[in-house]
Amino acid sequence: MSEVMLRVARPSDAAAIQRIYGYYVDNTAITCEVVTPSIAELTGRITKTLEKFPYLVATLDERVVGFAYVSPANPRAAYQWTVETSIYVDRNCRGKHVGTRLYDMLEELCRRMKVVNMTAHIVYPHDDQPDQYLTLASPKFHAAYGYRLAGRFDRNVYKFDKWYDMIWMEKAIAEHGHDPVPIVNFNAIKERFFGE
Template identity: 75%
Template sequence: MSEVSLRVARLTDAAAIRQIYSYYVQNTAITCEVTVPTVEEITGRMKKTLQHYPYLVAELDGQVVGFAYIGPANPREAYQWTVETSIYVDRECRGHRIGTRLYDALEELCRRMHFVNMTAHIVYPHDDQPDHYLTLASPKFHEYYGYKLAGRFDRNVYKFDKWYDMIWMEKSIADHAQAPVAPLDFADVADDFFAK
């Protein structure tokens, strides 16, 4: 079986990322977007993220089969130690632990960058029952990795003619120090991380 490899995303990956993401936009309630972003929009998002944060892709047999990135949970300065995570895997490539590899890399990078809290904002069925557009895979994945439920918002998301809740899950990955070290930029840790 081929091995999954990770690397920093390149702007030239935007089309492949769009291909993976388009399935989730068009066929699931996992993302709150209802229109697939253009390659140009994805490229712009990647540029913005990579200014300070990791944006990773997973490759299998030379093809991009997943992507993951973090961003600020809130742009205001006092939130700077808390990030929000996003991970998407090609639906045809499940079973290769791609999501696991991407998540492990993001968490290690977050530690090296001196972040303290990782969060995930997850669409959740209002009646707690999965449906054609939304399973419970994402909250279960995050729970497996030690995330705890931090809050639930009642019917915040409307997609496919149905209301869904939004849950926030969080994980502390470092001590909540009295004087936390300022977070580093991704560029400050990327070379050492990928040299391992």
């Protein structure tokens, strides 16, 4: 049986990422985008993220089957210890622990970078009932990973002719101590994990 492998994303992965992400844009309310980004746009996002933060892909038999990255929760300096996570798995690879592998690595990298808080912003059914565009899989996945509900925003998202709520979940991965050390750039630690 093939093993899921992880590596740092490359600009050349943009087409594979577009293939995975486009399904969620077109068919689900999981993402708030309503038009699938172009390959050029996704290439730019990968490049921009990797200037400071991890952007990972999971491969199975050398085929990209998932991706995950973190970005600043807010660009202002006092927020630097808090990141927002994003993760998407090829719909045909669910149940193969792709998401788990990606999240395990993201969390470890964030610890090494001195991140304190990881957050997830998740679209949620306003009436608490899943529909054809949105399941409860993401909040359940995050809760199982130790994330807790931190807030809920009433009908912030409109997609597929329907209003959805937005929930924020968070997980502290380090102590909230006095005088935290500045965030370490991902590029300063990636070699020990990926040999790059």
